[in-house]
Amino acid sequence: MTTTPEILRYAAFTDLPTGGNPAGVVLDASGLDDAAMQRIAAEVDFAETAFVTGRDGDAYALRYFSPIAEVPFCGHATVATAVALAERSATGALRFATPVGPIEIVTTRGADGITAAFTSVDTDLAEFDAPTLERTLDLLGLDAGALSSVLPPRLAFAGNWHPVLVVDDARAFDGFAFDPAEARAFMDEQGWPATITVLHPIASADAGGPRRFEARNVFPVGRIAEDPATGSAAAAVGGYLRAIGAVVPPALVVIEQGRHVGRPGELVVEIPPSGGITVSGRAVPIPDDVG
Known part of the structure; x- marks a missing residue:
């Protein structure tokens, strides 16, 4: 029997849970196949849910699913995932291995909470x-x-x-x-x-x-x-x-x-x-x- 991992919910690009863009975050999706991730994203029913599927060297492997399909990259879910990780460990630099390539992201803690800054692939x-x-x-x-x-x-x-x-x-x-x-x-x-x-x-x-x-x-x-x-x-x-x-x-x-x-x-x-x-x-x- 497959155990459903913890599904976190964050609002990104805002200080308020009622603002910004909601994202689902699954920090341990290593046991999920594509169908399970798609099902969870549909159940969460936010624009995207991010899934940490494992590690690729020093990077977290990250995939993104909307309620209807996998998407190559999602900025607000990347920010939400970085903040969730920083809350559970420490702030600093992170690397995500995404379907579009490596994404560098830095989290910092201020008086009002944690900010995350990601750098996209080349434009x-x-x-x-x-x-x-x-x-x-x-x-x-x-x-x-x-x-x-x-x-x-x-x-x-x-x-x-x-x-x-x-x-x-x-x-x-x-x-x-x-x-x-x-x-x-x-x-x-x-x-x-x-x-x-x-x-x-x-x-x-x-x-x-x-x-x-x-x-x-x-x-x-x-x-x-x-x-x-x-x-x-x-x-x-x-x-x-x-x-x-x-x-x-x-x-x-x-x-x-x-x-x-x-x-x-x-x-x-x-x-x-x-x-x-x-x-x-x-x-x-x-x-x-x-x-």
């Missing part, structure tokens, strides 16, 4: 072809005229490919809507395993602080339609901004996300001159009596 950028961009806009009910004139739509990679659209108009950003089933079918057709990322600029670096964006991330899986806080997308956005010359590295960008689904959170994005993007945030346990 990449690709152009939309015109028909795919048109279909993406149609899916979201967005007019091409709502898109930024200086931050063009692109496909950005930092472990997962994310379409990135920047919408200048606040009403268009707040008001776009989509059919989850149609979005899921379209994203599967395009081979986009994670989210469609829509950004709205809310503060420039000239205002005296880091450049800030608000994000909405389309991610229809199970009962979820829109992701509250997406670490992999934040890393992809960092790579996107660097590649199009919208920031001068080293640069700091803050992404607010989750307001539209009632779970606000914040992701801090550090953009170096080259290589992976560092995304950091807090994670806190979700009590059994909190949804």
